[in-house]
Amino acid sequence: MSTTVSGLRAALATALPVCAATLLLTGLLSGCSSGADAGADAGKGERTRASEKAAARPPAPAPDADAYRRWGLDKPLAPPPAPPARKLTESVQAGGAPLLVRRVPTRDKVVFVTIDDGAEKDPEFVKMAEDLKLPLTMFLTDDIARAGRGYPYFDRLHALGNGVHNHTLGHPDLRTLDPDAQRRQICGQQDALAKRYGARPALFRPPYGNYNDATLAAAGGCGVKAVVLWEATMQINDMRYAQGGRLRPGDIVLAHFRGPKELKGTSMTRMTANMLRSIQKQGYTVARLEDYL
Template identity: 65%
Template sequence: MKKTLALWAALTAVALFATGCTAADADTPDRTATPREAPTSGGPAAGHKTPDAPDARAAAYRKWGLKPFAPAPAPPAKKPVVRAPGGPVPVVSDIPTKDKVVFLTFDDGAEKDPGFVAMMRDLDVPMTMFLTDAAIRADYDYFAPLVAQGHGVANHTLTHPNLRTLSQEAQRKEICGQQSKLAKEYGKRPRLFRPPYGNWNESTRAAAGSCGVDAIVLWRESMQIKNMQYQRGDKKLHPGDIILAHFRGPSELKGTTMTEMTANLLRHIQEQGFTVARLEDYL
């Protein structure tokens, strides 16, 4: 594993854009594991190296049939969503902002398409991965280069249950257990959590808070294959919307690849005049 990490670090430096608790010990971070390399702050800009020449950036986007995004505005000096000390965990579907930005989130981790890693490297578009251990445990290393690119790692439980059917303690095991897994594999305990299916209750908030979660993140739109599903009647993006997608393969996408689905998603965002910002900069 250390050799794998060292190789990824070397490749990132040369070729890439310079980018829990267990049930028994719920509040104690894992201090014995050797984590994969991960940036400590900032979005992809913190670890990526944006191409110096506009032509190079445009060429990277043309490779995927896209046009470059407008630069995201500077992150707000004061985050618009903050958990008050000792207060309940906020639950958000969108971020209060006037910036014409949206936020990309990808769930589960079942599909591990190498092309998606290359796409995210080329486009330098920030996203947050809400990972489920049952979906990623067969190949934790797949996500290491995405982490090295600066993308966020967030919690989506150990086994993807409907949390509303579980006791608070059982929910705590699911959430805290995944906090520990992700901290061990990627070097940092997540601050964000998404309940499977978007199903949560007050026991979920209490359990998540006890595991060190700062926000429960839902969504406003979800990406299917070629089109998005909207929650609002106007069927339009709004500033601060959180968009849900999944690590999905051709069998689920009816022959479409994950990179094609993602390109479709990015076109929808551009067509409505939005750009993509880093979720962790706003909450």
């Protein structure tokens, strides 16, 4: 990554206090423990309010154990806890520098599933997402999503309540492009998704995780509130971790819309079942990224 740690800190400091910024950069920075604790206590108060709000709503339907068994999982995922009352991006001003998020600061035993590009369009996966009521966040590249069955496939996942966000028009390495070309890639896909889904996406993921200062400026100017990276990656059978060999609270898991050709014969639904099994085995459940960001 060409952007320096101090550059990242500067980008974050515009939107967040330094301790919060440090929490977001867990892969690069450490320390700030007292500030982090204070933040967590503040979060607890917000959580109480969120729980009260949640208590006023009718309880969510119990997860369907049979549906999980049909998709090869022994038991349902635990229901996620009430989300925080305040989303992280509420501190971002319109057109201002977006947050840079590798991992969501939380003590909840939750992780977030993000799926990129949009190449494979397996109808079975839509059934699986619907059956399991799995919270997903999609980052779509226009050229890739458009191919084959095209966007109507993602419309079905969106209709289940899942967010569709920006992963550029053509999947370039943005660091190789000048600022104008970066703006066209990012704003172009903001416009395309706004036209289709009615609102400009709040989240953006740069292809390959590659970005520089011009990327952050372009994203902010196009209405992006958070640039979302990751520290855990779903492979065919298990996950890879940037640190520590296991999931941590608030991990953002990167997966892709891929089919048997890219998954050595494994289908998208089997890859997803493997991912969920690993998440369960490690004592986590899946929450919705947009509830936290």
